[in-house]
Amino acid sequence: MSKGTRRIDYWHDPAAPKPTSRKTSASVFVRNDDGHLLLLKRVDNDLWTIPTGGVKKGETVGQAGVRECLEETGLEVEVTGLVGVFSTPDHVIVYLHGDKVDEVRQPINICLRARLIGGQITPEPSEAAEVRWIDPADLDDYPIHPALRHRIDHGLSSTEPYVS
Template sequence: MAMARGTRRIDHWQDPNAPKPTSRKTSASVFVLDDEGRLLMLRRVDNDLWTIPTGGVKKGETVGQAGARECHEETGLHVEVTGLVGVFSTPEHVIVYMHGDKVDEVRQPINICLRARVVGGEVRPDPSEAAEVRWVPPSELGDYPIHPALRMRIEHGLAGDEPYVS
């Protein structure tokens, strides 16, 4: 999801003092491994945390189209959806979007995390969304600052079990 310049994001996790949500929106994320088993990751510009490609589902597109579009916009890579990691909708995750000192939105997200594979393109981060893009070996994920809600998606993706539903 492209954010306006100057917008920042604050994620709350299992925080009883988090603000109450004002919206509930669906997003799609893609879990992409390369042939060496490394995970496609990007560092967000709005909170400086590492994540997998993720963004809002727009009117007129499917969840799969949204995941593929967001991956291309954020990383420069074209992907094909191959399966489902899971549906993540826990109310324990609340996102506050701020512009300056003003709260624009407090969102309780619903994320549908898809498995995908690269079918083209080249790594070219969009500087408005991704400070950098990397292929990260799973053994090194502990070295990266990743929000717990995203870490949960990654762990389920790596486990390769049945799709997760929360």
């Protein structure tokens, strides 16, 4: 995401703009040995999320999740499973540069389970204002968009993959 880009997420909102694109992203649901969840605070909307980003040409979904986690947090992870595939048309993302709409995206997110294998927390300033290990009991203290909270809650409550 380029500097100066803002993001607005819509969830179950009939007034949301109509999508102009449909792209695949990968996210990683990472818990440490204490059961804490890896979260980062986005710079484009000031909301907390799990590491997430677009799947690039020439890479697998797993490679994208691992790359995004390293880029955004400085932490190296290994994919261990699947939280789910989240593709509901009820989630729409508007990307703005200044006052200009760059894109209105209906995302397809593949959320992967992963485990920490190395690295050190070093937020990428263009993407993450902060990176923290959060006790799941404290999640309500963090502003998290409902679409992302849906992924997190499923990851915490079930080992069965979710498909929507």
